[in-house]
Amino acid sequence: MAEFDSAEHPHRRYNPLSGEWILVSPHRSKRPWQGQQEKTTAEQRPTYDPTCYLCPGNTRANGAVNPAYEGTFVFDNDFAALMPDVPVGSVNVGGLLRAESESGVGRVICFSPRHDLTLPEMTPAEIRRVVDVWIEQYQELGARPDINYVQIFENKGQAMGASNPHPHGQIWAQRTVPVEPAKETVQQAAYFAEHGRSLLSDYLEIETKEKTRVVLENEHFVVVVPFWAVWPYETLLVPRRHVQDVAQLTDAEKDALADILRQLTIRYDNLFEISFPYSAGLHQRPTDGQAHESWHFHMHFFPPLLRSATVRKFMVGYEMLGNPQRDVTPEFAAERLRIQSDVHYKHVSA
Amino acid sequence: MAEFDSAEHPHRRYNPLSGEWILVSPHRSKRPWQGQQEKTTAEQRPTYDPTCYLCPGNTRANGAVNPAYEGTFVFDNDFAALMPDVPVGSVNVGGLLRAESESGVGRVICFSPRHDLTLPEMTPAEIRRVVDVWIEQYQELGARPDINYVQIFENKGQAMGASNPHPHGQIWAQRTVPVEPAKETVQQAAYFAEHGRSLLSDYLEIETKEKTRVVLENEHFVVVVPFWAVWPYETLLVPRRHVQDVAQLTDAEKDALADILRQLTIRYDNLFEISFPYSAGLHQRPTDGQAHESWHFHMHFFPPLLRSATVRKFMVGYEMLGNPQRDVTPEFAAERLRIQSDVHYKHVSA
Ligand SMILES: O=P(O)(O)O[C@H]1O[C@H](CO)[C@@H](O)[C@H](O)[C@H]1O
Ligand SMILES: O=P(O)(O)O[C@H]1O[C@H](CO)[C@@H](O)[C@H](O)[C@H]1O
Numbered sequence: 091m092a093e094f095d096s097a098e099h100p101h102r103r104y105n106p107l108s109g110e111w112i113l114v115s116p117h118r119s120k121r122p123w124q125g126q127q128e129k130t131t132a133e134q135r136p137t138y139d140p141t142c143y144l145c146p147g148n149t150r151a152n153g154a155v156n157p158a159y160e161g162t163f164v165f166d167n168d169f170a171a172l173m174p175d176v177p178v179g180s181v182n183v184g185g186l187l188r189a190e191s192e193s194g195v196g197r198v199i200c201f202s203p204r205h206d207l208t209l210p211e212m213t214p215a216e217i218r219r220v221v222d223v224w225i226e227q228y229q230e231l232g233a234r235p236d237i238n239y240v241q242i243f244e245n246k247g248q249a250m251g252a253s254n255p256h257p258h259g260q261i262w263a264q265r266t267v268p269v270e271p272a273k274e275t276v277q278q279a280a281y282f283a284e285h286g287r288s289l290l291s292d293y294l295e296i297e298t299k300e301k302t303r304v305v306l307e308n309e310h311f312v313v314v315v316p317f318w319a320v321w322p323y324e325t326l327l328v329p330r331r332h333v334q335d336v337a338q339l340t341d342a343e344k345d346a347l348a349d350i351l352r353q354l355t356i357r358y359d360n361l362f363e364i365s366f367p368y369s370a371g372l373h374q375r376p377t378d379g380q381a382h383e384s385w386h387f388h389m390h391f392f393p394p395l396l397r398s399a400t401v402r403k404f405m406v407g408y409e410m411l412g413n414p415q416r417d418v419t420p421e422f423a424a425e426r427l428r429i430q431s432d433v434h435y436k437h438v439s440a
Numbered sequence: 441m442a443e444f445d446s447a448e449h450p451h452r453r454y455n456p457l458s459g460e461w462i463l464v465s466p467h468r469s470k471r472p473w474q475g476q477q478e479k480t481t482a483e484q485r486p487t488y489d490p491t492c493y494l495c496p497g498n499t500r501a502n503g504a505v506n507p508a509y510e511g512t513f514v515f516d517n518d519f520a521a522l523m524p525d526v527p528v529g530s531v532n533v534g535g536l537l538r539a540e541s542e543s544g545v546g547r548v549i550c551f552s553p554r555h556d557l558t559l560p561e562m563t564p565a566e567i568r569r570v571v572d573v574w575i576e577q578y579q580e581l582g583a584r585p586d587i588n589y590v591q592i593f594e595n596k597g598q599a600m601g602a603s604n605p606h607p608h609g610q611i612w613a614q615r616t617v618p619v620e621p622a623k624e625t626v627q628q629a630a631y632f633a634e635h636g637r638s639l640l641s642d643y644l645e646i647e648t649k650e651k652t653r654v655v656l657e658n659e660h661f662v663v664v665v666p667f668w669a670v671w672p673y674e675t676l677l678v679p680r681r682h683v684q685d686v687a688q689l690t691d692a693e694k695d696a697l698a699d700i701l702r703q704l705t706i707r708y709d710n711l712f713e714i715s716f717p718y719s720a721g722l723h724q725r726p727t728d729g730q731a732h733e734s735w736h737f738h739m740h741f742f743p744p745l746l747r748s749a750t751v752r753k754f755m756v757g758y759e760m761l762g763n764p765q766r767d768v769t770p771e772f773a774a775e776r777l778r779i780q781s782d783v784h785y786k787h788v789s790a
Binding site: 092093094095096099100101102103104106110111113114115117118125126129169170171172173176177178179180181183184185186187188189190191192193194239241243244245248249250251252253254260262264266268269270271289292293296317369371373390392404406407408410411412413415417 | 454456519543544593603642721757
């Protein structure tokens with residue numbers, strides 16, 4: 091029999107950050123697709139939309155009026171999933187029905203007053219302001235005794251449940267540490283205890299040597315399609331220096347983060363020449379007062395598109411009941427992203 | 441401060457089958473929705489479609505011709521994610537890049553020759569034939585030394601990635617046990633070791649007493665919206681008798697399973713008067729030769745719709761980076777399902 095070739099044969103890959111496996115089926119991308127097609131929404135948006143609840147000066151559903159903001163703008167989510175003042179209580183029936191009240195804060199971060207922009211179309215200085223807001227919010231919310239984890243994220247595009255195209259992200263900050271960062275806490279701590287180095291430092295060392303999964307590098311950050319990526323064009327953005335959270339970044343690192351975010355999102359948009367949908371977010375040390383020395387701050391990008399602007403990957407049946415499955419290899423995806431131009435397709439003069 | 445009320449206040453619930461938590465935000469269902477709307481596809485399909493690769497007598501993409509089948513029809517998936525003959529091999533770079541070749545079998549199960557039907561529109565006897573096929577397949581594939589887990593599932597509807605509306609399910613059977621049943625194996629074994637009874641037997645006892653989450657019951661099966669449901673109208677179908685797999689079901693139990701499947705899917709369709717999309721599947725004992733006494737066979741139904749035929753729940757941003765979150769309580773969802781008629785809306789004479 092031929093030798094095992096991960097570019098060709100079905101296999102499983104292990105995610106050391108979560109401790110879970112995924113199934114990779116490289117040969118399967120050839121199957122015909124007669125299923126759902128994503129809508130490609132009209133690209134021309136006005137710079138200001140009087141009906142948008144995030145544009146400067148507009149009135150929101152709850153009657154509040156947005157200021158005439160010029161950079162970023164943060165406000166408490168009018169329909170937050172988390173609330174600060176929740177009566178403390180719990181349920182426990184035979185260890186099988188268990189519930190606990192949960193408190194927290196939900197906020198919205200407008201990235202720009204311009205309704206028509208997205209991160210890849212903003213300037214490095216404008217993106218740097220978004221980075222600064224992330225840091226401020228992480229520090230402010232993380233300092234509260236009732237907040238032990240701050241989840242900062244962005245849902246971009248209708249395919250990812252974004253209910254408004256105005257460039258914005260969200261913060262859900264809460265009393266307990268959610269499941270995914272809790273898994274990463276356990277895995278990183280175990281690795282650190284054994285090796286005395288952060289899991290992601292050692293991982294970056296391997297990736298920057300192998301190069302096959304590296305999408306982008308600058309002085310302070312590396313973007314890879316992780317070896318264990320689930321979504322077709324999933325990426326992991328990691329600082330070279332082992333820092334536990336964004337508050338520890340130097341000024342140069344903050345600029346480098348803004349720079350690489352712009353570079354990455356431009357390549358995403360260029361891949362299928364469309365405003366590329368994704369959910370992305372920061373994973374960093376819980377704000378529960380513990381040192382979490384093993385934590386290595388990073389960002390995940392989870393984009394759903396598979397083959398084109400209209401054909402997405404569905405994480406359904408087998409994926410929900412078994413485990414995630416992907417069709418193209420991470421190495422293939424990394425190469426496709428790497429070869430994209432660093433000029434946004436909308437800005438290429440004909 | 442008021443007392444904690446799980447029908448009103450944000451809280452976390454624990455899933456004892458997976459060992460993970462979810463966030464429940466009962467108050468949040470009121471938020472306005474301006475995002476993506478699902479397409480409601482035309483309901484009138486022909487009984488036979490000459491372009492469908494699952495209809496009797498038609499030629500498939502690989503040139504094979506379907507027989508003129510009259511009940512169910514099973515064949516090897518022409519674009520399977522798993523293949524039986526994969527060269528054995530693995531990768532391990534510093535414990536951080538880990539891969540293993542994976543072998544297995546992918547099959548398609550046509551539920552009916554009729555292109556226009558779905559489970560809720562089939563007769564109990566026709567659904568019973570599907571149950572029998574599940575049992576045959578589980579036994580046949582499970583007996584193979586190279587197959588240690590048999591995942592039987594159905595993706596229904598475009599919203600769930602189904603690429604063909606012809607009523608059908610799939611089987612992905614493989615060498616290793618996927619992540620989700622592996623978690624359930626650990627959790628059920630721990631419970632059984634402590635209590636000497638299956639986790640789901642004790643859980644059913646609580647639910648059939650409390651009644652608030654019960655959707656349907658017959659002599660042999662119970663359907664509940666589990667206390668820890670993630671999807672808005674997620675359900676769990678459990679046999680009253682503690683059996684490890686479908687092969688142990690008695691004749692009466694097989695009939696009862698067909699009956700309750702029909703009852704459940706009729707109520708799903710009636711909820712929003714649409715052919716209700718979902719991914720569903722069987723979870724049962726791994727076929728690795730071990731006894732797995734603690735395993736209690738069950739089925740999961742994961743439907744995406746939230747508020748209507750066109751507004752779905754998105755498991756994005758926070759859900760991907762933190763943990764699943766739901767807006768309506770399981771108790772609310774169970775009641776909505778319970779009050780639906782047991783006559784399919786298409787069959788109600790005006
Ligand atoms: O096999 P199908 O129906 O073409 O594909 C569908 O089900 C599979 C198993 O859940 C998924 O991996 C695919 O993403 C989905 O589109
Ligand atoms: O808060 P939004 O943008 O209304 O809602 C979106 O993001 C949330 C957080 O990821 C999800 O819970 C919702 O399902 C999604 O539609």
